[in-house]
Amino acid sequence: MCYTEAMNKTFSLKSFLEKYSNDEACLEEIFKIKYPKGAFCLKCNIISKFYKVTKRPVYQCVCGFNISPLAGTIFEKTTTPLQYWFYAMFLVSNTRSGVSAKTLQREIGVTYKTAWRMFRQIRILMAESGGGLLEGVVEVDETFVGGKAKNRKNEWRQGVEEKQKEILRGMVERGGKVYMKHIPNTGKWTLINQIKENISPDARIMTDEYMAYKKLPEYGYQHDFVTHSHNEYARGQIHTQNIENVWSHLKRGITGVYRIVSAKYLQSYADEFAFRYNHRKNQAQMFEILFDQIASTRALKT
Ligand SMILES: [Zn+2]
Numbered sequence: 001m002c003y004t005e006a007m008n009k010t011f012s013l014k015s016f017l018e019k020y021s022n023d024e025a026c027l028e029e030i031f032k033i034k035y036p037k038g039a040f041c042l043k044c045n046i047i048s049k050f051y052k053v054t055k056r057p058v059y060q061c062v063c064g065f066n067i068s069p070l071a072g073t074i075f076e077k078t079t080t081p082l083q084y085w086f087y088a089m090f091l092v093s094n095t096r097s098g099v100s101a102k103t104l105q106r107e108i109g110v111t112y113k114t115a116w117r118m119f120r121q122i123r124i125l126m127a128e129s130g131g132g133l134l135e136g137v138v139e140v141d142e143t144f145v146g147g148k149a150k151n152r153k154n155e156w157r158q159g160v161e162e163k164q165k166e167i168l169r170g171m172v173e174r175g176g177k178v179y180m181k182h183i184p185n186t187g188k189w190t191l192i193n194q195i196k197e198n199i200s201p202d203a204r205i206m207t208d209e210y211m212a213y214k215k216l217p218e219y220g221y222q223h224d225f226v227t228h229s230h231n232e233y234a235r236g237q238i239h240t241q242n243i244e245n246v247w248s249h250l251k252r253g254i255t256g257v258y259r260i261v262s263a264k265y266l267q268s269y270a271d272e273f274a275f276r277y278n279h280r281k282n283q284a285q286m287f288e289i290l291f292d293q294i295a296s297t298r299a300l301k302t
Contacts, residue, residue: 011090011287011288016086016087016090023083024052026082026086027052027070027082028052030069030073030075030082030294031059031069033291033294035069039059039061039067041061041063043064048063049061053066073294073295074121074122074124074125074294080110080114084118085118085122088104088108088115088119088122089122089290089291090287091107092122092272093286093287093289093290094286097249097256097257098253098257098272098273099119099257100257101116101119104116104119120265120268123268123269123271123272124268125293126275126290127268127275131177131179133199134172135176135199135200136174136203136204137203137204137206137237138172138173138199138203138205138206139171139174139206139240139242140169140170140195140206141169141170141207141240142183142186143167143170143250144165144167145165145166145167145168145251146165146260166182166263167182167186168181168250168266168270169183169190169191170243170246170247171194171243172242173203177274178243178274179198179274180271180273180274181267182270186210187212188212188215191213191215192215192216195216195219195221199221201221203222204223205221206224206225206226206240207240208225208226208227208228209225209228213225226239249277254269275290
């Protein structure tokens with residue numbers, strides 16, 4: 001697999017190794033991101049100067065008060081060197097369609113189990129938190145993941161009959177972000193609640209002809225739809241092509257990189273995909289964006 005091309009355009013491996021040359025340097029960066037205005041000493045009751053304690057991931061105030069920058073982060077209980085973690089984040093943020101745990105295992109030289117766990121934690125950094133409401137024109141659609149359905153019409157029927165198929169709902173703002181939710185069913189209430197939570201009441205929503213969407217105007221939404229069952233895919237500005245592009249990329253990613261994604265991990269995969277999509281215009285800053293999440297994201301209990 002070739003990572004070199006993507007890396008050259010962004011944050012290079014050379015700059016990465018210079019900046020994060022060892023674990024102390026990585027810890028120092030985590031300290032800075034967690035305490036951008038300096039760390040507060042509970043004993044001295046002021047923002048104090050802290051010094052790194054030798055051989056432990058701990059900082060100490062002159063009064064003897066200790067703080068651990070890793071507490072509450074995805075690195076909290078790790079025995080894997082921080083530099084490996086950072087390199088894993090570097091790989092994840094510098095590839096277009098994702099990295100598998102197998103690749104992480106090979107690139108970092110840890111066990112598959114460790115690579116897989118690291119990957120799970122890193123994905124938490126990619127989960128959209130408080131991204132705000134989607135506005136303007138928003139396309140909404142669902143897709144079934146898993147199975148072999150050839151087209152949507154059949155997917156709907158099979159979705160009812162074959163319980164093993166998982167459903168993702170996507171909401172994409174034209175020219176903006178995508179949100180994706182792994183949903184238990186395509187019922188009206190799940191739909192209405194998700195739309196209220198994620199889409200501005202002033203937005204213009206575009207969908208296909210599925211029944212539940214036809215209720216949207218009752219909830220105050222401006223709604224247009226195309227009738228896929230009549231082979232109508234676009235009527236001027238009315239179409240769902242953006243969300244359909246998202247689906248096809250997402251599915252290609254699943255088959256190409258991960259082979260399969262089980263129901264349990266579908267949401268975390270969708271989060272990873274959405275993270276890449278939502279920061280597609282900041283490819284060069286992807287690592288930093290991911291890094292910035294360290295302070296605000298809690299570790300996953302595994
Ligand atoms: Zn102190």
